[in-house]
Amino acid sequence: MTLKLGVPSKGRLMEKTFDWFSARGIGLSRTGAEREYSGAVTGIDGMELVLLSASEIPRELARGRIHLGVTGSDLVRDKLAAWHDHVIELEPMGFGFADLIIAVPKCWVDVDTIADLDSAAAAFRATHGFRLRIATKYHRLVREYLRKEGVADYQLVDSQGATEGTVKNLTAEAIADITSTGETLRANHLKILGDGIIHRSQATLFKSRKAQWTGDDRKALQVLKDCLAAAPT
Amino acid sequence: MTEPCKSEILAEAQRLRACFEAAGATPVDADILLPAETLLDLYGEDIRARAYVTMDPLHGELMMRPDFTVPVVQAHMSNGAGTARYTYLGEVFRKQEGDYDRANEYLQVGFELFDAEAPEKADAEVYALFATLLADLPLRAATGDVGILRAAISGLKLSAPRRAALMRHLWRPRRFRTLLERFSGRTPATPQRVTLLEAHARGEDVLSRAGMFIGLRDPDEIRKRLDRLADDLSEPPLTEGELASLDQVITLKDMSPAALERLSDIAVDMPAMHDAVQRFERRLDALQARGVDIDHLPFEAEFGRTTMEYYDGFVFGFSGTEQPGLPPVALGGRYDALTRILGQGTAMPAVGGMIRPASLLDLRSGDPA
Numbered sequence: 001m002t003l004k005l006g007v008p009s010k011g012r013l014m015e016k017t018f019d020w021f022s023a024r025g026i027g028l029s030r031t032g033a034e035r036e037y038s039g040a041v042t043g044i045d046g047m048e049l050v051l052l053s054a055s056e057i058p059r060e061l062a063r064g065r066i067h068l069g070v071t072g073s074d075l076v077r078d079k080l081a082a083w084h085d086h087v088i089e090l091e092p093m094g095f096g097f098a099d100l101i102i103a104v105p106k107c108w109v110d111v112d113t114i115a116d117l118d119s120a121a122a123a124f125r126a127t128h129g130f131r132l133r134i135a136t137k138y139h140r141l142v143r144e145y146l147r148k149e150g151v152a153d154y155q156l157v158d159s160q161g162a163t164e165g166t167v168k169n170l171t172a173e174a175i176a177d178i179t180s181t182g183e184t185l186r187a188n189h190l191k192i193l194g195d196g197i198i199h200r201s202q203a204t205l206f207k208s209r210k211a212q213w214t215g216d217d218r219k220a221l222q223v224l225k226d227c228l229a230a231a232p233t
Numbered sequence: 234m235t236e237p238c239k240s241e242i243l244a245e246a247q248r249l250r251a252c253f254e255a256a257g258a259t260p261v262d263a264d265i266l267l268p269a270e271t272l273l274d275l276y277g278e279d280i281r282a283r284a285y286v287t288m289d290p291l292h293g294e295l296m297m298r299p300d301f302t303v304p305v306v307q308a309h310m311s312n313g314a315g316t317a318r319y320t321y322l323g324e325v326f327r328k329q330e331g332d333y334d335r336a337n338e339y340l341q342v343g344f345e346l347f348d349a350e351a352p353e354k355a356d357a358e359v360y361a362l363f364a365t366l367l368a369d370l371p372l373r374a375a376t377g378d379v380g381i382l383r384a385a386i387s388g389l390k391l392s393a394p395r396r397a398a399l400m401r402h403l404w405r406p407r408r409f410r411t412l413l414e415r416f417s418g419r420t421p422a423t424p425q426r427v428t429l430l431e432a433h434a435r436g437e438d439v440l441s442r443a444g445m446f447i448g449l450r451d452p453d454e455i456r457k458r459l460d461r462l463a464d465d466l467s468e469p470p471l472t473e474g475e476l477a478s479l480d481q482v483i484t485l486k487d488m489s490p491a492a493l494e495r496l497s498d499i500a501v502d503m504p505a506m507h508d509a510v511q512r513f514e515r516r517l518d519a520l521q522a523r524g525v526d527i528d529h530l531p532f533e534a535e536f537g538r539t540t541m542e543y544y545d546g547f548v549f550g551f552s553g554t555e556q557p558g559l560p561p562v563a564l565g566g567r568y569d570a571l572t573r574i575l576g577q578g579t580a581m582p583a584v585g586g587m588i589r590p591a592s593l594l595d596l597r598s599g600d601p602a
Contacts, residue, residue: 081330107443108450109429110458115411122401123458124450131274139281147279150408152401155278168447189445 002048003220004211006060006069009037009051013203016095017070020203024231026224043227046220055079057206062086064210067217068224074100074178074201078141087206091228096203098178100138102196105167105174106189113195114149117174121153124173135159135172138198142176145198164188237594242340246322246590249342249366253320256362258344261319263304265326269294272303275574276542285326297326302543302568303575305345306583310576319345319585335560336591345585347572352582353512356547356567357519359584363551363563364525366588370596372551372562376489377536379403379566380509380546381496385482388505389475391416392468394461404542413479418470430466433459478503485534489517492532516547537564543571547584553596562592 007028008014018028027042028049039049050066057071058079070093076083104111111120121132132154136142139156146154157172164184166172178201179185185192213221237245254260269286270293284299298304301321309317322342329335344362348355364374386399395416402408414420422430433439439459440452481499485492493513500506517527537548546567553559565586573580 105446105448105450107440107446107448107452108455109439109443110455110462112423112426115408118408119398120450120458122398123454127454128449131278143278143282147282148407150402150405150411152277152405155273156281170449173448173450189447 002046003044003068003217003224004048004050004066005041006050006052006057006066006071007039008054008057008070013054013070013096014051017093017203020093020095024227026227044220044223046216047224058083058087061206061208062210064208064212067208067211067213067221069206069208070203071206072096072098072201073204074098074138074141074199076204076206077199078138081140086209088209089204090207090225091205093203093205096201098180098201100141100176100178100198100201101192102134102142102174102176102198103164103179103185103190103192106186106191108191111193113193114146114151117193117196118149118151118153121151125153131155132174133157133172134174134176135163135166136176137161137163138176138178141198164190237591237598242591242594245594246340246342249588249590249593250320250322252366253318253342253344253362256318256344258318258320261305261308261321263298263301263308263321263323265298265324266295267298267304268292269296271307271575272296272299275303275571282330283328285328298324299327300325301341301343301587302345302571302585305343305585306568306572306575309345309347309583310572310579310581313579314347315581316350317347319347321345340590341587342590343585343587345583347581347583349582351519352546352567352569352584353515354519355582355584356516357523357525359565359586360520360547360549361523361525363549363565363586363588367551367563367593370551370562370593371554372596373531373554375531375533375536375550375552377533377538377548378509378513378546379537379544379548381482381506381513381534382538383545384506384509385479385499385503388503389471389479390469391471392464394465395468404539406539413471413476416468416471417473417476422466426462427466430459430463434463482506482534485532487532489527489530489532492534493517512546537566543568545570549586553592560589560592562596563588 007017021028025043029040031040032038037051039051041047041049052060054071055075057069058076060066061069062080076087080086104117111117124132134154135157137160142156159166163175163177165188166175167190168188182192272280280299285297287295289295305319305321320343324338325341326338329337344359346355346359382403383400386396398412399409402412429439440455446452478499485495487495496510496513500510521527537544544566546569548566550561551563552561563586567584569580569582572583
């Protein structure tokens, strides 16, 4: 068996992950044909690169099919119940920053805070006969946040993409989504609630608590940890 | 010791149901798969964290029965029946996120009493029935009254919208506390908000400045809320005295006769409490008439406040004295508002409770874990 490291299979997240490991003396690369998902590792013996969708990495870690994985801290918290039982955060990686926020139409001049949203939701339900709809794909994180904040009379509606457009399309009244610059929100006439930041996410190296760790795996992990510790911060 | 097996739990559940039938209850059945919409509208989105929701290709979202009260009330309300006693027996399903030891599927046996004639006597009948059935076990009884809390809120010198906001969040202590702090002037409105509301009050069109209008919530709704916020801004704060009285009610915890005395004292200054306190007194009389030792019956105003969402009057529970962390063996209470919501206009005062036979067997075998 080898130590399996799961890394996002495409895009900037993959490139930045490769750069991050490279700066620490570990070479990660894709091999084979351009569209083939296989990879190679240099600098550590007994470590294997597994290319996966970032959103599947939390599940693979929780099931112990990979030992280590790089994904957003938001995805781990949203996809895994009791995530602390399944994975350990080894290193925040300093890129892939995104905030999970709640946004409402900019024209809602009466709504600036979560308390306003809650109060508007009560009035909305009384007027329209259904609970105020918040479009999101981060169901667990958003629901737990709104419960902690004591918000009522809302419902989460699933939106797997183009979430910022749901309000204009009348399929939701508000959204909960990730944003880094807020540009897409502004372009879609939305504003962020001042106290509506649910989670500040960044790419993070996670270790699985559920994977089987052989002696060789532990040795490889120790080599990796030494590389990380020696790196300039 | 080994855990009781399913057949033992079922036998115990059947014994309990026979006792409820002997007390005059008609057995009722309920579906396991319930339309999710009704339950979500009632409990809010939070229930998704505790109940199993599944997708039916034809019927949409269905929820695996998280409790019996809703289907039993629905059955009763659609039959339009008057006074009735029901008993039920079956599994309920609850996700236990973060707690691997708690069962996510267990039997419940319950008793529900629909009675508009004498609510306090009905409360006493249900409580006494449960107390008798559980008399041989080392259990600690707890009682409370959400009606007392509601009366204390309605006694505060507040505008109707402020009072409604507190009632709505009675179940959510943190939001409730935040509201109280705002209503007592401890967290004043932000300068930005004050400026906006002043401009709105001067008749300026603060909406058109905010850019393009989108969404289903229309400009009229926003203006109406701005009106309410402006009214709210000029409303005098709650006094320290009123806050203190409310706190006295919320934190009240004593044996029932002492609690009644205390509440009667508070009601002198808060006349809105008067009716609720009288109901409490009538209930204690009715309990005593049923042989309950009210001198040793604990009363805790906040009991059930965060866990028993749809109850709005008398509430009770029985928990093992040795295992404070375990779920209660039995729980119940009054849910008049629920019958009004599910009855689509018609209401029927109702009180009931349920027992977890597995917890009861655990206690009887002396093996808590």
